[in-house]
Amino acid sequence: MTTRDWRPLVREFQQVVGEKGVVWTPEEMLVFECDGLTSYREKPAVVVLPKTTAAVARVIKICHRANVPFVARGSGTGLSGGALPVTDSVLIVTAWMRTILKVDLENQQVVVQPGVINNWVTQAVSGAGFYYAPDPSSQVICSIGGNIAENSGGVHCLKYGVTTNHVLGLKLVLPEGEVVDVGGTLPEMPGYDLTGLFVGSEGTLGIATEITLRILKVPETVQVLLADFTTVAAAAGAVADIIGAGIIPAGMEIMDNLSINAVEDVVATGCYPRDAGAILLVEVDGLAVEVTENSQRIETFLYQNGARSVLTATDPDQRLKLWKGRKAAFAAMGKLSPNYYVQDGVIPRTRLAEVLQEIGRLGEEHGYKVANVFHAGDGNLHPLILYDNAVPGALHAVEELGGEILKLCVRSGGSISGEHGIGAEKRCYMPDMFTPADLETMHWVRQVFDPRNLANPGKLFPTPRTCGEGARTQGREQVKDALLF
């Protein structure tokens, strides 16, 4: 922390958001010093909690005038350190911007403030038979604003797409305090698609203060199939056959043996066999007649690929039971190991078996166990590296292993992030995926929106310094009652 006297700025912020809306005692700021990537920590100078677009714009104008960087934060569940404060920054928290501004069922859209929790959107429209499709596992706690910043996915994005496919318009406060409206109430409007450009920009282009989202009609029937296999390769083979047959399920998830046992230790679902090499969950939805037919075909593919047993459920409670273990998977890892480090690589789904084998080999080589829980349908891997942070140097070692896994994903034709974002954590791997000209072109956008580099600086773009430069402390936090992945 520098010797800057923050009191004049604090007074200015208080004039905008009231005294309660400004937090700056060290104790109160403790909770804001990291997001879901808890191994990186940094205290902001001041935390500001605005309630309106106008207040956000005034706060940002103050930052701009004083040449102070700002970082936006929703619920703080992000896993790449996107909401990690930077030194001597103002943290703008959207926790007081939690109003659902408009529900228009006939035109199937809602307008929300950024602090609205993902799950609240569905709750607001479920009575009328609608839902908001993107469903990150942290949906009971993560905010829509954070989803916009990271372009969040979820288990159902195989069929329904990720956040960007469901955003129609945004009201934005740009990094110099200008307020603009991009997109609108229709999927395409005249002009450049700035809505699409902004989604996934990780807080580096400004703050979205009003968000227009598309909602969908709940399908008539949903069926879940749970199959267990002796190997991950067999489960991956079933995934390939299902896709190859022209069926697009709502979601397809695989868990490996290590994850299965962790889950059974903790939630004891009783339906994930402990001796299985992998379980595969497939969810299909649509009209009853389509679901029945597709489920039968899927079941055939499951058995053809060596499934030992297949459980099915259409009743909501039964479906939840089959999903329970998957949903608890990451939380359960806490039982296996004092700490874990989660990665978020993507590979072409046809290469699942070989890449997973290689990840296992890399784990052995580095001396760490790697559990795998992943979105098999779209090739989005979440390897969990188990480690003990009390061992000196362990975090550094697992980050190195994580980096090897990401490079493997890129070599296999994939990506270093499927849904968690680049943030503070993975920016040093950007040059593995993009050339200097690619990065320069992205940076052009940044320069247009934020010429002074004040919005979430040090995120997304690589710097000559290495990864893991952020302040670190020991320990791992679990947000109460929430699944972070």
Add this chain to the structure above:
Amino acid sequence: MKPSPDLEIKQKLTALLGAEAVSPMTEHGFRGEPWLVLPETEAVLATVLRLAHQNCWRVLPMGAGSKLRWGGLVREVELVVSLARLDPLIEHATGDLTVTVAAGMPLARLQEHLKSAGQFVALDPAYPTTATLGGILATADSGSLRHRYGGVRDLCLGLTVIRADGERAKCGGRVVKNVAGYDLMKLFTGSYGTLGIISQMTLRLYPIPPASQTLCLQGSAANLTQALLAVGNSTLTPSAVDIIANDGLGLALGFQSTPAGVAQQVAQFLSLGQALGLTVKPYTGPEIWQGAERVVCKVGVPVTAAVALAGLVTQLGGVAVLHGGGGMGHIRVMPEIMHLQKLRTFCEGVGGYLSILEAPTTLKETFDVWGYKGNALGLMERIKKQFDPLALLSPGRFVGGI
């Protein structure tokens, strides 16, 4: 700025590409006397743009040229760069449901190739037999299938572009899920060649459904509106929901599913419609892209206003197809400014828009082509300036004269 002498341009380009790839652009009658350049590789395309950048030659990029007249009137250019010869299939990852192609690949040829694998690009744009994928992407041109599969923006997974300075840059990737870096694919989709030239793209594919059928119902505007809202509130899963103004008003639903799924949905839609007094109408999509004297517009209105807009188009003697998922679609009317003003006023009154794609030059000279009414034009101009500081690419074609 006075461009270099014509022949000097030709000499420089001929030295690079050979005489056969450089010819006068005559048939389109553009302002100035541009040279038509046909690079065959991405590297040559990059060199052409670098040369253009060094010499301040203005460039209008095109694919097959089917939509070259869409949008604003292009100011004088020295070069028209066609990607028609830059057309190879680069990779069809069958099991991954993705395809990577050079931008000059015609959609029809790609669909033919994909058919053998039981897959397709879920796009049904204008001029489907000639349109190239680069042109479709640059104009964000989609059709009825957008109801189920989304627009071009939702299907593009990665891009390579040649920038105004001749550098090659890529964004996105070849996998179906990827959030690494800014989503420049969205920025380039629908940018009408004003920010760079798209040279290559990766697209998401879908399996060809085993069965499909379209059923069109007709009736009064009030009953059609009710039917449209009832469909939206039902669990039917149509791939297309089109409001059609063509010899009266109709509501056409396309279904793609298993044979049993299609049969059941057609029956359900029919009984839903009959309960509202609708009757079956033979399905004929309106001929939007034909007619000598025509103005074709891209429009967008909320679903709740779509039938009313179709009714207004009918009153004015035009035809329309509006896609029910978002009330977006195309209308064709006579080149009457009064009519266009009336339609634009209607669209804007309900939060929508009307942009002109095809129209006689004289009309485009007097009527705002894009109808952009937002407050982000300054931001768009700054983006253009950053990507193309000399304003060499597609000058004047886009929103606000960008």
